[in-house]
Amino acid sequence: MSHGKMPAMDTFNPLRDAVPPGEIKRALIIKLRHHGDVLVSSPVFSALKAHAPQAEIDALVYADTAEMLTLHPAISQVHVVGRHWKRLGVIGQLRAEVALFNSLQARGYDLVIHLTEHWRGAWLCRLLKPRWSVGPAIAGRNRRWQASFTHLQASPKNALRHMVEANLDALRRIGIQPGPDERRMLLIPGGLADQRVAALLEKFGLQGQHFIHVHPASRWFFKCWPVARMASLIEALQNEGHVVVLTAAPSPEEKAMLEAIQARLPRPAFSLSGELSLKELAALTRQARLFIGVDSAPMHIAAAVGTPTLALFGPSGDKQWGPWGVPARVVSSTRHACRPCGIDGCGGGKVSDCLSSLTVAEVLAAAHELLAQ
Incomplete structure (x- = not known):
């Protein structure tokens, strides 16, 4: 029997498919919702940056909600989807979509975290082919949804968990445990x-x-x-x-x-x-x-x-x-x-x-x- 020193409990991670934070070079966090929804996701950026300081972290949100995240010190770039794109006609919308995809693809993400049930996030994970991808486990979704992600985040089955914590659960799913100071919301007026x-x-x-x-x-x-x-x-x-x-x-x-x-x-x-x-x-x-x-x-x-x-x-x-x-x-x-x-x-x-x-x-x-x- 070995009598060697046991690892400290605060460094032990029981998650078999944990993502090594030190290997994340670029990450994309997707939150396609309303203003308040986007703002309560801001701690995800702070916590990920605290655990992977070398990583460049980008956001993808609707254009009208971008001000919720711009100037956030943990965010490198904010990419946007225009709600008005549908009014541009087929060709105009296609051009906007292709330009967005080319911008995202050029970033070469290792990690994509999708925080809602929007199908765009699943398709982007398939097309961008990051090494790791996290999405919510949604009852009734088909295998195509599930296969879009390397990690599926479980959601609480009651209404008692604050949405800040629910968003941070995406990081917990890949083995990153946010500290108390990393759970604060942040908005920089400028x-x-x-x-x-x-x-x-x-x-x-x-x-x-x-x-x-x-x-x-x-x-x-x-x-x-x-x-x-x-x-x-x-x-x-x-x-x-x-x-x-x-x-x-x-x-x-x-x-x-x-x-x-x-x-x-x-x-x-x-x-x-x-x-x-x-x-x-x-x-x-x-x-x-x-x-x-x-x-x-x-x-x-x-x-x-x-x-x-x-x-x-x-x-x-x-x-x-x-x-x-x-x-x-x-x-x-x-x-x-x-x-x-x-x-x-x-x-x-x-x-x-x-x-x-x-x-x-x-x-x-x-x-x-x-x-x-």
């Missing part, structure tokens, strides 16, 4: 965004002052709190002496919601409705004392820039999508056992009782807890 926001705050007379950033809307309106209650919350905060800055996306629906809130306020709040890019929104939020919003990309942006976050949740799951990695409070109904249901309003009617029932007093109390920290 110098130009910081400068423009500084100029806007100076215009309001708010440069260097504390303020609360409120973003009431979501692209999915069944996730939104009623206008009258949001206005009452803002009025209560103003009466306590807090300065409130409102934002909304450029869409007519979100801007109209903000106008309806402002119309109910005795003293309209400062508003940057529809005026900010995603990077500028991040720059503004980073300077706020507190962010208040709903389950939306701006809520994830607040967490990614380190701002204390108060989030209102209705039919969507806060265990999966709540604020990550910052001081936070989630206000959700304890009176509706049916939530989270994932339905676009009760009965599909675009209005969620579990949100409508939340009181101003409940949300204000949560704000006070965060402001006291």
Whole structure:
């Protein structure tokens, strides 16, 4: 019997098909989803870079979500798929697709990690022929899907695992265990965004002052709190002496919601409705004392820039999508056992009782807890 020194437990890896991080030269991480989905994948880049510092790591995302990842220190290049390509006609779309594929092929990836169920990721793994490829195991998918990847990542069978951890499971599947500091979301606004926001705050007379950033809307309106209650919350905060800055996306629906809130306020709040890019929104939020919003990309942006976050949740799951990695409070109904249901309003009617029932007093109390920290 050998009495030699046993390997340290922290270096032991029981995974037989683990990928050696030191042999990864170039990696591509694919996340073809909405803004918030892309942002919650940002720790995957940080963790992979921490374990394979020699690797160049690229991203493939939809063009409109690219700002969620550009300037990320772990990312070498951000490649994009245009949602508008289908409107270019057959020849135009084919040219765009070929140009993208040629750019990806020229990078010579050793590792491709596909974080969604989109078939594009499977086909790219087949065509790019990386040494290693990771994709989600999806029930009901045929053998062609399964054979596209060298490693299949198991997904949790409940709604209790945060999407940050679910994304990081792709690394765990190949033997890379992210440390606590590597699990943080990250969004870098950049110098130009910081400068423009500084100029806007100076215009309001708010440069260097504390303020609360409120973003009431979501692209999915069944996730939104009623206008009258949001206005009452803002009025209560103003009466306590807090300065409130409102934002909304450029869409007519979100801007109209903000106008309806402002119309109910005795003293309209400062508003940057529809005026900010995603990077500028991040720059503004980073300077706020507190962010208040709903389950939306701006809520994830607040967490990614380190701002204390108060989030209102209705039919969507806060265990999966709540604020990550910052001081936070989630206000959700304890009176509706049916939530989270994932339905676009009760009965599909675009209005969620579990949100409508939340009181101003409940949300204000949560704000006070965060402001006291």
